[in-house]
Amino acid sequence: MRRAWIFGLLTVLILTIVPPAFSQSKFTDIQNHWARSCIESLTQKSIIRGFPNNQFRPDDPVTRSQFAAMVVNAFPDQINSPTRNLVQFKDIAANYWAKDAIEKAYRSNFFSGFDDGTFRPELQIPRVQALTALANGLKLKPTIELSNKVFADLQDVPNYAKSAIAATTERQISVSFPNAQRLNPNRVASRGEIAAFLCQALPDTKGLISDRYLPKPELQAREIRGVWLTNIDSDVLFDKARLSNAVSELARLNFNTLYPTVLNWGYTLYPSQVMKQEIGFAVDPRPVAAGLQNRDMLKEMIAEAHQKDMAVIPWFEFGFMAPKESEIAQKHRDWWTQKRDGSVDYEPSALDGKQIPIWFNPLKPEVQQYILNLVSEVVENYDVDGIQFDDHFGLPVSFGYDDYTVNLYKQEHSGKAPPDNAQDAEWMRWRSNKLQAFLTQLFQTVKAKKNNVLISLSPLDLPYAYETFLVDWHKWEQAGLVEEVIPQIYFQGQKFVDRINPNTWETLRAARDHIPTAIGVLSGLSSTPRPIDELQRQVKAVRDQGYDGMSFFFYETLWNKSPEPTEIRKAGWQSLFKQKVQRTSVINR
Structure with missing residues (x-):
């Protein structure tokens, strides 16, 4: 637990209070990455940040607390218009590095806790949960119904998330690399994938992801x-x-x-x-x-x-x-x-x-x-x-x-x-x-x-x-x-x-x-x-x-x-x- 807490503290330093020198976008490990444009744009806007050694680490997993911190940076309008009262999660200490971000993300409906009163901040977040969080916080509702013509692995999407996945897919937030027809909903989201989701959810950066990685609900299945x-x-x-x-x-x-x-x-x-x-x-x-x-x-x-x-x-x-x-x-x-x-x-x-x-x-x-x-x-x-x-x-x-x-x-x-x-x-x-x-x-x-x-x-x-x-x-x-x-x-x-x-x-x-x-x-x-x-x-x-x-x-x-x-x-x-x-x-x- 202590090691996790120290890692979290280091992460918040990187995500939120790193000096401007570390917010630059000349990362050495994304030159050939499929989401490079998104990563660089979001970095310039201080929505996400890299690490002091000029790395972004696009393939690293993202935890629930890390994603909460990113959401707070990305969507200030929603964060400043909370829709529900604050709750105290019993596994979030008063000095926990992401306590403020978690509370804001929860009050804005991006996140919910678990039935046992915990938030589980160090739990790595699957792609389906990250997309569901965006759909909930941005109040996205679908006008389409997905089928396996859109995602070949639609059967792997939990029932609770199907509406959210339809909504984020319709708005081209559900980015899937390298195959747009595979959502891989239960795979842990990487930093590069989260950057792509945020990029597509924001009007100023939407369109920086290649169309080949975006599902097309209006098209018939590919085979x-x-x-x-x-x-x-x-x-x-x-x-x-x-x-x-x-x-x-x-x-x-x-x-x-x-x-x-x-x-x-x-x-x-x-x-x-x-x-x-x-x-x-x-x-x-x-x-x-x-x-x-x-x-x-x-x-x-x-x-x-x-x-x-x-x-x-x-x-x-x-x-x-x-x-x-x-x-x-x-x-x-x-x-x-x-x-x-x-x-x-x-x-x-x-x-x-x-x-x-x-x-x-x-x-x-x-x-x-x-x-x-x-x-x-x-x-x-x-x-x-x-x-x-x-x-x-x-x-x-x-x-x-x-x-x-x-x-x-x-x-x-x-x-x-x-x-x-x-x-x-x-x-x-x-x-x-x-x-x-x-x-x-x-x-x-x-x-x-x-x-x-x-x-x-x-x-x-x-x-x-x-x-x-x-x-x-x-x-x-x-x-x-x-x-x-x-x-x-x-x-x-x-x-x-x-x-x-x-x-x-x-x-x-x-x-x-x-x-x-x-x-x-x-x-x-x-x-x-x-x-x-x-x-x-x-x-x-x-x-x-x-x-x-x-x-x-x-x-x-x-x-x-x-x-x-x-x-x-x-x-x-x-x-x-x-x-x-x-x-x-x-x-x-």
């Missing part, structure tokens, strides 16, 4: 409705007319996102100067892909899709994997990584059971530059909405025993060699961290070229993705390196429903509450397409659990290869996607 288009068991990409018809039909059935493969079988499916320089072929030269010659499949798709308000996010399907006998693999045998026994072959089933894949070493600078060159080429030359990788961006856990990786590990471990056990926890984490470091480089490279191109990842689910490919996508998305994640949950029946339950799987819940998170659904393989009623049940389960949409693998089994007649199959999709909607995204085109 990712994606489909992967690949050249495995499909020729949809090999003919211009066939591709155009596919995009048109997907648009008619209200799909809104296309994930076309652009790197597969060791070749690119678009005319790549990077690949031409590497192997002499700008596009897949195989006879089966003859339809890609003398045209630009990716350019055609983007033009057609954007005309129909659909997003195109190229999928680098093979990532660090390549067929062993491909030109790129044979030219760069020094790029290969290997297992502890020196073998280099990955599982043949990863391709077609005939060709054997190898894995390029994702830790090697030359390999990293190769991937960066391909990604940069696509981002620079095409009007793409994002780029996507999957588990082939990782490293199979049994690999990493090539000379380069072993020597790098020794350099960072005082000459000690990697463990013989490929599943050794530290050895796994070290390799995964190296993958994250490269993803950081890739992220920064893309954003430097086009900031509105999002980074999407479609991994296997955790913990399998990490245990098998060292892809710790939960850690990556929490670090801000992934802006959309679509885990591949390819189960059927109740197992699918159980596996997407966010109350059971912490990683899915954390991702869902942080960034746009859709679920990858298997519409079937060519040999085993799934019935439409099963897919309809899975879509319902995805929506019921509050995810941001779904993407289907793959195009051919939507209706071309299905157990039902084509028209019945299409009617089934039409019943799922009755209206056209915009896709959920942290970046709006």
Whole structure:
């Protein structure tokens, strides 16, 4: 209790009586913060203050007493017009640092106490309580009724707060970063979030928050409705007319996102100067892909899709994997990584059971530059909405025993060699961290070229993705390196429903509450397409659990290869996607 009291005393010094020198807005820790403009404006008005070391600490939690002090500074008119009598809270001592602010905030109806006569000043305040306090103190009443079309997690709002949340949402006070459709009501509010709430509640500072973080009650729900288009068991990409018809039909059935493969079988499916320089072929030269010659499949798709308000996010399907006998693999045998026994072959089933894949070493600078060159080429030359990788961006856990990786590990471990056990926890984490470091480089490279191109990842689910490919996508998305994640949950029946339950799987819940998170659904393989009623049940389960949409693998089994007649199959999709909607995204085109 004593430590809490001392911290509170220090806080009030910062919040209320810090000399003008500390009210300046040149904070060193908000330069890239989404609420920077709000923080600086409110600081200049002495509504909020920073810390003496030129920090604002935007991610620090806010207590009830701290929020009371901010409210008193922000709304003097309401504070000076109290609406109820003073009460004595039994846990607020006469010398408590925020006693005066708490009393004023209570009398002005911004705050209430608890049934036991306490105020609980050191209790961290959830977002829903902060918004409710603003609605009560500012006497805001809603004229709308919220639905899950506005907030996908509306069911998490306590009944007592629904009117207040509707009112603050209607007046664009309910700021939600990074996803405007997720209120995250029960998450503790941060200093940056409180600054954004206050900013939007004050007429002089309203509008300093980007529209992308403000819910729009008047709009219909956003939802990712994606489909992967690949050249495995499909020729949809090999003919211009066939591709155009596919995009048109997907648009008619209200799909809104296309994930076309652009790197597969060791070749690119678009005319790549990077690949031409590497192997002499700008596009897949195989006879089966003859339809890609003398045209630009990716350019055609983007033009057609954007005309129909659909997003195109190229999928680098093979990532660090390549067929062993491909030109790129044979030219760069020094790029290969290997297992502890020196073998280099990955599982043949990863391709077609005939060709054997190898894995390029994702830790090697030359390999990293190769991937960066391909990604940069696509981002620079095409009007793409994002780029996507999957588990082939990782490293199979049994690999990493090539000379380069072993020597790098020794350099960072005082000459000690990697463990013989490929599943050794530290050895796994070290390799995964190296993958994250490269993803950081890739992220920064893309954003430097086009900031509105999002980074999407479609991994296997955790913990399998990490245990098998060292892809710790939960850690990556929490670090801000992934802006959309679509885990591949390819189960059927109740197992699918159980596996997407966010109350059971912490990683899915954390991702869902942080960034746009859709679920990858298997519409079937060519040999085993799934019935439409099963897919309809899975879509319902995805929506019921509050995810941001779904993407289907793959195009051919939507209706071309299905157990039902084509028209019945299409009617089934039409019943799922009755209206056209915009896709959920942290970046709006």
